[in-house]
Amino acid sequence: MQGAPSRLQVRLAADAASVPAARRFVADGLTAWGEVKLIDAAELVTSELSSNAALHAMAEFMHVTLERAADDAAGVRVAVEDDGPVGVEAVLPRTPAGDDLDWDELDATGRGLSIVAMLAGRWGVDETRRGKRVWADLVPAGSVHEVLGPVLPEVEAEDGPSTGELPPGWALVRLVQCPVALSLRQDSHLDELVRELQLLGVDEGNRESAAIAEEIQGLLVSPTHARIAGRRAAERARDEHREVVDVEMAMPREFGALVEQLQGAVARADRLCEEGRLLTLASPPELRTLRAWMAHEVLGQTLGGAAPTSWPDWLAADPTEGGVA
Numbered sequence: 001m002q003g004a005p006s007r008l009q010v011r012l013a014a015d016a017a018s019v020p021a022a023r024r025f026v027a028d029g030l031t032a033w034g035e036v037k038l039i040d041a042a043e044l045v046t047s048e049l050s051s052n053a054a055l056h057a058m059a060e061f062m063h064v065t066l067e068r069a070a071d072d073a074a075g076v077r078v079a080v081e082d083d084g085p086v087g088v089e090a091v092l093p094r095t096p097a098g099d100d101l102d103w104d105e106l107d108a109t110g111r112g113l114s115i116v117a118m119l120a121g122r123w124g125v126d127e128t129r130r131g132k133r134v135w136a137d138l139v140p141a142g143s144v145h146e147v148l149g150p151v152l153p154e155v156e157a158e159d160g161p162s163t164g165e166l167p168p169g170w171a172l173v174r175l176v177q178c179p180v181a182l183s184l185r186q187d188s189h190l191d192e193l194v195r196e197l198q199l200l201g202v203d204e205g206n207r208e209s210a211a212i213a214e215e216i217q218g219l220l221v222s223p224t225h226a227r228i229a230g231r232r233a234a235e236r237a238r239d240e241h242r243e244v245v246d247v248e249m250a251m252p253r254e255f256g257a258l259v260e261q262l263q264g265a266v267a268r269a270d271r272l273c274e275e276g277r278l279l280t281l282a283s284p285p286e287l288r289t290l291r292a293w294m295a296h297e298v299l300g301q302t303l304g305g306a307a308p309t310s311w312p313d314w315l316a317a318d319p320t321e322g323g324v325a
Contacts, residue, residue, distance in 0.1 A: 006068040009164025010250045012050075013228040014059035014082055021225035022050040022064045024252065026078060028167035029066040035076060038138050041119045042066075042078055045136045048112035049080035052091075052134070059084030059131065060232055065164060075121065075139035083130045091125040091134055091150060117148045124151030166250055171302045175230070175247040175294060176310035183234045183247075186287045187227070189280075193269050194220075196280045212269050219262040223255045244311070249298075256302030263295045289315075 008029045012018035026046045030039050046064065053062040059082035067077045091113065116123055120136035166172060197213030220227065226249035237245035266283070273282035283291070293314045300306035309317075 005165040007164045008066045008167055009063060010166060010170075011061055011063050011229070011248070012225055012250070013232045014054045014057060014062045014084065015225070015228045015232075016051065016054050017228055018054060018062070018225040019047055019050045021251075022046050022062075022080070025064055025167060025170070025250075026066050028169055028252070030076070032168050033068055033076075035068075035140070037140055038076060041138050042076070045078050045116050045119055045138065046080070048116050049078065049134050049136070051112065053080050053082040053084070056090070057082040057084030057086045057131070059086075060236065061229075063130075067164075075137055077135055077137050079133050079135035081128060081130060081133035085131070088125045088127055088132050088152065091132070117150070120148065122151060123148065169253055170250060171253050171256075171305075173226070173249045173251065173298050173301045174308045175249075175297055176308045177244040177312055178230075178234070178247045179290070179311055180234050180237045180243055180245055182286060182290050183230070184238065186283075186290050187231050187234075189283060189287055190216075190266070192280050193266070193273075197269060208272070212265055212272070215265045216262065216269070219258050219265060223251055223258055226251045226255070251298075251302065253302045256299045259295050259298040263291060266291065 008025070010022075010025050012021055023043045023046050026042045027039050030036060030042055050062060050064060053059055061083055063081045065077075065079040065081070067079070069075060069077070116134075116136050119138065121139045123134070123136040126133045126135070194213060194216055197210070197216070229249050230247045233245055233247045270282045270288075273280055290311075293309075293311060296314075297308060301308065
């Protein structure tokens with residue numbers, strides 16, 4: 001535990017689906033440091049800060065950072081930085097009307113920053129070149145207290161280090177030179193497939209479709225944050241008129257096995273398409289090849305620690321698999 005890095009950071013899509021991943025990231029980091037007593041408070045703080053970035057900052061991505069002070073007694077800092085245009089002036093806690101503040105009256109919608117202000121020893125907001133960073137310091141002896149106002153910077157704060165390590169048990173998956181247009185096509189095709197399977201599943205005569213739809217949905221739940229991060233990266237590259245992009249997705253290593261299972265479920269759905277039992281067209285060869293490459297990369301990098309294989313190198317290794325002009 002003593003060898004765990006003192007600064008952990010992960011980039012996630014600024015989306016509500018990323019909030020569970022942010023909580024998991026913080027909990028895993030604190031566990032690695034032996035700071036399990038801080039997990040409950042840290043998860044609450046992380047939920048509020050990441051939810052605000054996802055729902056209200058108009059951001060594309062957010063960076064969640066967990067930093068351990070050199071002095072153990074000083075606790076840890078949880079920070080969420082977003083790249084949205086909403087400024088620091090929006091980061092103010094709201095409290096119920098009246099002089100008395102009852103913890104039970106606080107909720108996570110509209111008054112969430114008050115939860116942060118009651119749990120943190122100090123908290124504040126900084127302006128950065130990317131946007132803004134909201135942080136909270138948690139100490140081992142901390143407890144719920146009155147609402148504290150945020151520490152506001154007098155001048156624009158310097159950006160912190162742009163990189164940090166991941167907690168033990170996490171991996172950073174890199175999809176090198178991922179084809180932008182094809183990636184967005186396969187993501188859209190998967191959405192269409194799931195929607196049709198769900199509709200057919202309402203009919204008791206389509207139990208196989210319902211079972212596959214339920215399986216695919218279940219497999220997509222945990223790694224949803226990674227899928228959305230990949231989609232955001234591809235959409236940004238498309239808007240910048242790039243044909244390929246290096247996609248980075250951080251995830252717990254056990255998620256790699258889910259991708260392999262997802263491949264099998266999508267293959268069974270494709271067979272229903274080929275049999276004419278679904279209106280959605282079966283995945284064309286190029287989409288199947290792309291999914292095979294993505295599954296190979298996620299599985300190899302999460303569970304096997306393999307180095308990334310770029311999309312061009314994957315095709316070059318077996319040109320018959322490509323199906324791409």
